[in-house]
Amino acid sequence: MNNDAEKKPEPGKDFIRAMIDEDIKNRTFDGRVHTRFPPEPNGYLHIGHAKSICLNFGLAKEYGGKCNLRFDDTNPLKESNEYVRSIKEDVRWLGFDWEEREFYASDYFEKLYAFAEQLIQAGKAYVDSLSAEQIREYRGTLTLPGKESPYRGRSVEENLDLFRRMRAGEFPDGSHVLRARIDMSAANVIMRDPTLYRIRHAEHHRSGKAWCIYPMYDFTHCISDSLEGITNSLCSLEFENNRELYDWTLENLGAYRPRQTEFSRLNITRTVLSKRKLIQLVTEKKVGGWDDPRLPTLSGMRRRGYPPEAVRELCARVGVARAPSVVEFGMLEFCVREHLNRVAPRLMAVLNPIKLVIENYPEGQVEWFDMPLSPENPDLGTRKVPFSREILIEAEDFAEVPPPKFHRLKPGGEVRLRYAYYVTCNEVVKDKDGKIVELRCLYDPQSRGGDTPDGRKVKGTLHWVSAGQALPAEVRLYDYLFTRDDPEDMPEGQTFLDCLNPDSLKVGRAFIEPALAQCGVGDRVQFERLGYFCKDKDSTPENPVWNRSVTLKDSWAKQQSR
């Protein structure tokens, strides 16, 4: 070993880690690292959230800190316990643990209210009685300053009285709001007297009917972070403008102030990651539900058979930066294949069967082979696979008139049936319409196991199942949900719904080897050549259902399509 071998350039840290290193060096937060993942329970988590989860929980782990799970539940109209339930399930599935630190913004309502009164007391907030439309008009535009509300000058006493009566339920929805008194001509529109509280006579999924006024995001989030002692409040780029208000609020409250840092959210080609659109797909029944395997939701990906390791790997690979970006779907698929290739057992199934009759194999005989579950990982053990006179192979693995460089079965040609025997096709049987009914073959008894004593080589090895013992199964093959790279970018007058791919789900039949009967829901295997599959929850003993997670790379198919 010599020392200059270690001079390899280390991959650079992302800007967030660099910032934290700096903070630790300067003891900015006493060397602490405390993050949080703050979803609003108004929908299911998707892979975009996974990036935030991996970042926040990952950072805490790397720096020996903590990460809280906090539900940002300040809008009772959109939220539900069902979403809370699914979010916790998905975070756990991804492999992260918030231990006892499960928080809810709604648990801070009383404290939040006290902070609001404190702001009023300090003359930094007032009750406005303009209508929503008027407030919008008064706000001005991006290029024109706003003007002050006539109610902006109310006395502290009047504001306090009004705010208390708002809480007491004396006023209808929309009649008053609490606003911060900042600057109606601020260049940052967010700072033009932002709304802090609104009246909403609605039942909250956790606090029930205890409240009829609810705090807004900008007021709630920073205080929640502060209360929990968060050091780094990481959020996506669209909150950049809100940072000024985050800092303003905490400063004017004299509260501990975490550091908000924004990063670019994850975008993936041919998919939509906005909650609004995902909800639309679900409620308009364009997909089967939140866990439809075509959806980029964590529950959909789980059902599709994507391992959590692959999702985490993707998040690690795309990194974190501030430049808006769109990752190719292929990057995700690569991560899925990479992990499954390492862990998934490899068995055989046939999608579009063609019968192969081995004329010199004894009628009625069945021999059971012990075959490895994975050629690369002997530790996985073996399974029993039956072989008999009638075998099913993939129709596309036979060509009567083979294209150049075709390695599979052809008239007069010899191939290997994986781990079984060499067979040679000597007759193609057709019906009167010229359709192939079966292939008559001869096998070489010497080639048992897939090798011959004379060592002769064969170009092709085929997957197969024994016709008599194979089990029928349903397979669901998926394609992109959308026909364009960017479903958001549509021609005039069209929406993302107009580029839904009608072929995104194809249901087919398959014949699978008997050993697969033992699989449980969620088990993942590779079907030789066909791809990685995951047993679906819709399975019944009579009709197992397998979802294709992802196909294998296929350079032959690619070459043919050129």
Place this chain on the structure above:
RNA sequence: AGGGGUGUCGCCAAGUUGGUAAGGCAACGGAUUUUGGUUCCGUCAUUCGAGGGUUCGAAUCCUUCCGCCCCUGCCA
């Protein structure tokens, strides 16, 4: 009276105080192979949004343009 961000290979992304463009995905070659998969090995930015300037030397400093993203919810 607009403000805040951001632009490095088809995609993601490193580039410490200026010293002469990491890595991954994709793609393309080749070797190995009981599936055309996997694995391995190789190729792939004279150039960093564009133009000026400073400098012996700039993706990195100055300057002027240009593109893209976010902000006018009583959503988060």
